Amino acid sequence: MRLNRIELINHSRLKDLNIEVREHLVVIGANDVGKTSLFRCLNLILGATAQQLYQGITVDDLGQADEPFICRVSLIDFSDDERALFPDETTIQADGSEVLIVELSVERSPDDNEQVIIRRWFPEGTDRTPNRGQLDAFGWQYLPASRSSAIEFMQGRRSPLRSLLESTDLGADKQALVETLDAFNGKLESNTALEDLRNMIAEHLSRSMPKVIDKSELTIRTTADPNSDVLEDVTLFLKRDEGVRALADQSDGVRQLMTMTFFDLAKSGANMVAIDEPELHLHASSQRTVAELFASGKNQRLLVTHSPYIVQRFEPKHVLVVTADQEVRQIPSSSFSSVEKEMANWWSPRLLEALTSRRTLVVEGIADRVFIEACARKLGVPLDKLGITVLELDGADKFKHVYNLLGKNGFDLDIIGLVDHAERGSWMSALSIKPKNINKKVLFVANADLEDEYALGMGGPAAGQALIDEGVCREQGILQAAGVSAVADLTEAQVAEFARDRKVTSAVAVGKHVTVDQIARMPAVSGLFDYIKSLDV
Template sequence: MRLTRLKIVNYARLHDLDIEVRKHLVIVGANDVGKTSLLRMLNLTLGATLGQLYQSLSRADLRDQDQPLTVEAVLADFSDTEGALFHREIDIDADSGAGSLTVRLDVQPDADDLEAVVIHRVLTGTADRRAPTRQQLEAFGWRYLPATRGTSGAQLGGPNSALQLMFDSLDMGAERAVLTGILSDFNDKLHVSESLTELRRKIAGHLAKAMPRPVTANDLAVRTAADPGASMLEGVSMFLQRDDQYVPIAEQSDGLRQLMALTLFDLAENAANIIAVDEPELHLHPASQRTIAELFAAAENQKIVCTHSPYVLQRFEPAQVLVVAPGGDVHQVPDDSLGAVEKLRAQWWSPRLLEALTARYVIAVEGVADRIIVEAAARALGIGLDRLGVVVFELDGADKFRHVYKMLGENGFGVHVLGLVDKAEEGIFLGAIGGRLKDLIGAKVWPSDSDLEDEYCKALTGPGAGRILIDAGVCRLEGLLQACGASSEDELTSEAVAAYCRRNKTDAAIAVANAMSQEQAEAIGSVAGILTRAKELAGG
């Protein structure tokens, strides 16, 4: 059984959505846009008891508090056992013959209590729309690992840990009797030990003074935590060998504990149908993030993953990604655009581009030098790009914009993209976005006249830009004068210095960036314009 469609209406944290779930689902976006809230509604719909629903939901979850909040989760691909358990509730499509099961959660405002809600969860495939039984709820096979899971040792070796779950599910066969006998013999030896018997006498003597009834050494026992007759593996842990010593897995580093906890959780819940994990990248090195993502993506059961990590995202297919935008709107690549996006996957499905999917807004620039100038201007203007969730993405050439926009833009993942481009190349950006020229220039595309080197050299003046290059060690005065055809520093023109900067783009950009003032940043028209627009969009 797996999730194939999800519909949410009138939820306070998200816009209404109706999405297809294609094998796995990877939810990405900036901070505080509603990614975990989407997981929360799925967890309540498929995993919570009725009591937990009433504890977790209130009128505050209703965007319009006079209307119900509705969640519909559609499940399909049933095993024979699942088909028998839900035989009354499964709908059969008249054309394809495919079966589906819809779980509907309704949170209604209580007409008699302005602060209360009335909650119903039903399986819609029957006329009486019955609530799922406990057995049916368990058969959904939903498991959820929240971001608040932490990395404590209890996650690995506690009584409710994945490791203990695997121990409890083991069929020991004939070994059970042997190990039970060994454990019983060990407890017998502990009981007759002279040293431990003396210790029990001392403890009993002290307890007798404080307790209302007599206590003797025979009333106390020193035994293993595991009961030989019940669970002989209770309290057993797993160790890693290091330098000829065995170290408990619960005492490893935070990163290693997190990696092992996720791996063991996935292994222990192998029988589950749908496993949801919020931020699997917590405490993990990028290489470990990729490893975990590969395990998740290759699994037979379905994964619902919420992440900020481009390394996790990279291991899943574009069709499986859902982007949550600022304001709670969601985007996934439409069916008719999947083919075009898949063709770009080999070159562009990389952490560098995928970081843009976790941003609120993207400023696309032609190259490294342009990114350096834009980021420096933002600092000079007091615009915190990271705080606003703005990523400056370098294309490595204006001609690449059409490919990037096909993936990120309106017909891709719906990311809000702003473009900074040389005047001569603006047609590439305008053609990729589409629309009327007057609606795009100064709103989505900012051409530099004629290019960014020209603009920042005009803002700095020829002598000013030349002095910055000389002081930064990019060139010597004699060499710059010769390259610009000038006899003195005062005769340097902005056009001539700009031509020199084009031949040394990155070094010149670094020098200018380090010296840029607020007034100079404001004078670079295209850069100041695109940064101001990004700030307005982000509400900063």
């Protein structure tokens, strides 16, 4: 059994959504946009007991207080044993496939505005609430982000490690371990020093209790009962060069890796395994290792993550983007084939950063990004705070490939473009921009290229002097290349031509010296920042 579709209506943290779950689901987005809220809803409908539902849901979860909040999921691909548990609840679709619809509805109580009425049921089958066996059959397991400070997720009584130990068959050695434990307890009982300790404790207890306590009424032994669970008090330690250390004494990163390893092993029989922020406290290389572990699992994986290394291990069709406006985006099924062709070259950490931004400013290369970011600092425009990622392409011709992923046929994100004049055609077509709107919104076209832009805005002498001052070239070198005798004689065209052979270092140099007034004389750049300032961000 696995998730096939999720629908939310009237939730306080997310806009209404109706999404398809394709094998796996990887949810990404900026902080505080509702990613964890989505998983919380899934945990409530698929994993919570009735008591947990009323403990976990309040009127604050309702978007509109007078309307019900509804979470509805579709489950498909049943085994014979699972199908037998839902004889009257599954329905047959038009294509002949079976589906199980589960709905959670929450509404404010008519008798008390601070209380809610909760119903979890099968809307297309029976009116009954799922019983315990049916809840277990869903096979939902959830590891929340709050595990970061909770050692019980590793070795508590309900931890995955405890589940692994309890499911371990000791075989023929079990009786020998029981006898050894009994013998050990016997030694504790007969030890003279411990007998004296029991006698001392009994005397002190007798002074405060209604009746006299004899030492024979006290026993010192292990907490494990050899006759029920010989491994009850057993846990795991790490043996290192410095000695044996408990799990609680490990670093945060090691504890996280072990927690997820235990969880993954213990829940190998689950249908759906959901983990919120699997990258917590992990180095980039460990994030890649964890991503490989999850992506290769047999059960369905649902992840909330900020790690591009984890996202990269899954396919674009598995990714759900939650925007800053709390809307969701996923690639349409009709675009799978064209998007998959772009994965090898463009499904990278840099591109994935753009998926979580409010808007993506696409530029041709590194030099363009360096100069635009420098201008933003000079103008006091905080691109990061505004949620704008600057993505360089290593060539204008790459735009069509990236647009397949980010544009209307992909994740349908908001894109702004900065391009050289000669390359503007394909960008205009993709962004549906008319010539009259160039340098006013969405697409900004340099009057040749970026080198011409900043040489024009700064003037030949000022731009040339910036290159000299920052060590891009010697004064004599640029003068000789331009065929002039003094910096004051440098023209904009000469400086631009010189800078094109040193794109990145030139962009860094002029970015340090450019002024606000000079930026205002650059048509494409000034138009770009005027547009950014006008956005409702």
